[in-house]
Amino acid sequence: MSEARRLPMRTSAWKFGIATLIVLLSISLAHASSVEGAFERTFQVNGHADLEIFTRSGDVIVRGGPAGTVAVSGKIHVGEAWWHGGKQAEVEKLEQNPPIRQSGGSIRIDYVDLRNISIDYEIAVPADTRVRTRSDSGDQTIQDLGADLDLESGSGDLRLSHLTGHVEVHTGSGNIEAGSIAGPITAEAGSGDIRLEEKTDGEVNAHTGSGNIEINGISGGLRADAGSGDVTVEGAQAGNWEIRTRSGNVRLRLPPEARFNLEARTTSGTVIVDPSITMTVQGRVEESRRFISGAVHGGGPLINVHTGSGDIHVY
Structure with a gap:
């Protein structure tokens, strides 16, 4: 047989061998993954x-x-x-x-x-069970419990709902979402967003190194800190609020009749207070609109807000 005829046969055999190997590997992997x-x-x-x-x-x-x-x-x-x-x-x-x-x-x-x-x-578990978790990697969902919780994930999202005990929740990389929280809560994320919904006056502490913080329905004290991200808070203030972000905007929504003292400062940005609130402010308003200090509706608990780079909007 001439060399010219052998070459196509060798090529066909080589292709057949590769195809067979791929099929065998696919079968092996399918079996292994099952x-x-x-x-x-x-x-x-x-x-x-x-x-x-x-x-x-x-x-x-x-x-x-x-x-x-x-x-x-x-x-x-x-x-x-x-x-x-x-x-x-x-x-x-x-x-x-x-x-x-x-x-x-x-x-x-x-x-x-x-x-x-x-x-x-x-x-x-029974509703009054105390729970402690430590996960290197994985999501956690915790709901309908009334005792203290200590939850931690190295990498993963944490979803919480309908809790009435004291909650400590930490994730290195992941988001924290909590709804219908009736007790005090501390939520920390190295990198990720934090979204909380309170239904009573429990104390709230929220910190993220990189991510946004959104808190709704709060009626107790608050400490919120975002290294890089926006902070949005809605609620009826019944305790002092301290809010910090090094790079991001801050938005605060309170009831029209809310009474509070306001200290709001931005290094690079603007402080914006809705006209209905500005009319009752007693204190200082810098012309640059980077700092406002005063009492709203006669004063009350302190709202202290600072952002390094971003706007502050109170309405």
């Missing part, structure tokens, strides 16, 4: 319960449920990789013996130190 498992456990508790959750990666959902019972559902995932040899055995072992321990009224869900394996948790 490795997963699940488990359910139920624990009985008397009185107040304490729940601790520690995860490397995976989402966590905790909801208020029936008294006296903690119900845990776990879904095991194996991350994508070229080869998952032995992972099925590890998944089956976790199904039989998940990392959950009970000691009296305390329940602890521990870290899983297995490569490329994560667990998503969905947990129902």
Whole structure:
């Protein structure tokens, strides 16, 4: 056979080999990514319960449920990789013996130190359960609870709703969203937005290194600090407010009859106070509109606002 005829045959064989390899790899990856498992456990508790959750990666959902019972559902995932040899055995072992321990009224869900394996948790607890979470990476959803919460995620969003206890929530990189919060709350994000909705006069502390802060329905004291981002606050002031942003705008909306003392300053920007409020201000208003100090409707709790670069709007 001539060399000219051999060359197309070699090319066809090479293409066929590559195509076969791609098909085999696709089948292998599809099989590997299908490795997963699940488990359910139920624990009985008397009185107040304490729940601790520690995860490397995976989402966590905790909801208020029936008294006296903690119900845990776990879904095991194996991350994508070229080869998952032995992972099925590890998944089956976790199904039989998940990392959950009970000691009296305390329940602890521990870290899983297995490569490329994560667990998503969905947990129902009595409404008066105290909850503490530590997650390296993953979202957390907490709702319908009335006890103290201490929540932390290295990277992930935190969504909270219908809580009445004292709440401490931190994320290194992610957003914090909280609605219908009746107790005091401290929310900190290294990088991410913070959105809070209060329904009583609980104290609010909010800080983000890079992101926006939006707070609605507040009627208690407030400390809000954004390294880089806007701050928007709406509510009826019943305590002192201190608001800072190094780079961003500040917008404050209060009821028409609100009584407060105002200290508002911007280094580079303008302080804007709606005419209906300006008419009752007793104090100083700089011509540059970068500083206003005075009493509104006779005065009351202090609103102290400062932005390094941005406008301040009170209305």
